[in-house]
Amino acid sequence: MRAFRILQTSEKPTYSDIFLPDPGPTELRLDIRCAGLNYADILIQNGTYQDIPPAPFTLxxxxxxxxxGKGESVQNFSLGDRVAVFSGQDGLAEAGVFESDRAVRIPDRMSFEEAAGFQIAYGTSHLALAHRAHLQPGETLLVTGAAGGVGLTAVEIGKLMGARVIAHARGADKLEVARAAGADHLIDDGEDLRARVLYLGGADVVYDAVGGEAFRAAFRACNPEARLICIGFASGDVPQIPANHLMVKNLTAIGLYIGGYFKFRADVVRDSLATLLGWYEEGRLKPHVSHVLPFDRIQEGLDLLRARKSTGKVVIRISNDS
Known part of the structure; x- marks a missing residue:
């Protein structure tokens, strides 16, 4: 089967023919229909992500x-089931073998395109806002990078949880996407973020996947007892947080890396995804996929993310089968 692989960490990924092993006792074998791209795929490719498998590996x-196919110990899935898997690697291939405890059965009305981009974006935002920051109805949530893969889901979930949502993004088109997801106030990247947020009453929770100047401006626009959630650093600038300012304003800085939960609290991720899939089935979540590209255009999809030319998710269609 074909797979999009990093053969050596110093080289660009390439398509390779590899052998697909039989599933182990607790594993599933999947015919992969779609795979979601994430900014983390770029960081892995660049060698700057916090969790990089040894080469060679499939992105x-x-x-x-x-x-x-399935291992003899797998009882909760059957052949023919439609599932999504948050695998961490091995997704950009025609087929794959994955641990069954990383898989969830997807709703009948959910497309493979939606399912492939659902778990990381929605799971990250739900864990960040509900489990870590304990966002409350009526609070003001500021989302930077609000039209991106995780940022857009933070806008949608924050609104669903009863917050007043301020969306910060680059350009009118991206801000319109955030508005459609539920944002109450829109701030363009070229505006004075701190001044605008303070004019709107300040932020109680900041959801930041950008870092750099956006984080620093958001930090200065926080209300007392605000919570700042560090999701990522798409700007490439990892900001340093002045601890004395945390102290004086009684602020809380929170980190969220969803992949880390599988190492110590996998149940938290499973419970979160159960809630999110329930909301989807109730029609309360509407995943936004801006680009669906064929298997031979993966690099083009990664370039869209790198250049910030996409909104929501970019998905690769591996197979055209229904």
Missing amino acids: GMEVAGVVT
């Missing part, structure tokens, strides 16, 4: 497909 952190 692709999340997939959706059909179960075609």
Whole structure:
């Protein structure tokens, strides 16, 4: 089968033919229909991500497909089931073998394109806002990078949780996407972020996947007892937080790396995804996929993320089967 692989950490990824092993006792074999791209795929490719597997390996952190095989210990899935897997790697391939405890059955009305880009973006935002920051109805949530893969879901979930949402993004088109997801106030990247947020009453929770100047401006626009959630650093600038300012304003800085939860509290991720899929089935979540590209255009999809030319998710269609 074909896979999009990093053969050596110093080289660009390339398509390779590899052998697909049989599933182990607790594993599923999938015919992969779609795979979601994430900014973390770029960081892994650049060698700057916090969790990089040893080369050679196949890129692709999340997939959706059909179960075609399973280990003898797997009881909760059957052949033919439609599932999504937050795998961390091995997703950008025609087929794959994954641990069954990383898989969830997807709703009948959810497309493979939606399912492939659902878990990381929605899971990150729900864990950040509900489990870590304990966002409350009526609070003001500021989301930087609000039209991106995780930022857009933070806008949607924050609004669903009863917050007043301020969306910060670059350009009118991206701000309109954030508005459609539920944002109450829009701030363009070229505006004075701190001044605008303070004019709107300050932020009680900051959801930041950008870092750099956006984080520093948001930090200075926080209300007393605000919580700042560090999701990522798409700007490439990892800001340093002045501890004395945390102290004086009684602020809380929070880190959120969803992949880390599988190492110590996998149940938290599973419970979160159960809630999110329930909301989807109730029609309360509407995943936004701006680009669906074929398997031979993966690099083009990564370039869209790198250049910030996408909104919501970019998904690779591996197979055209329904």
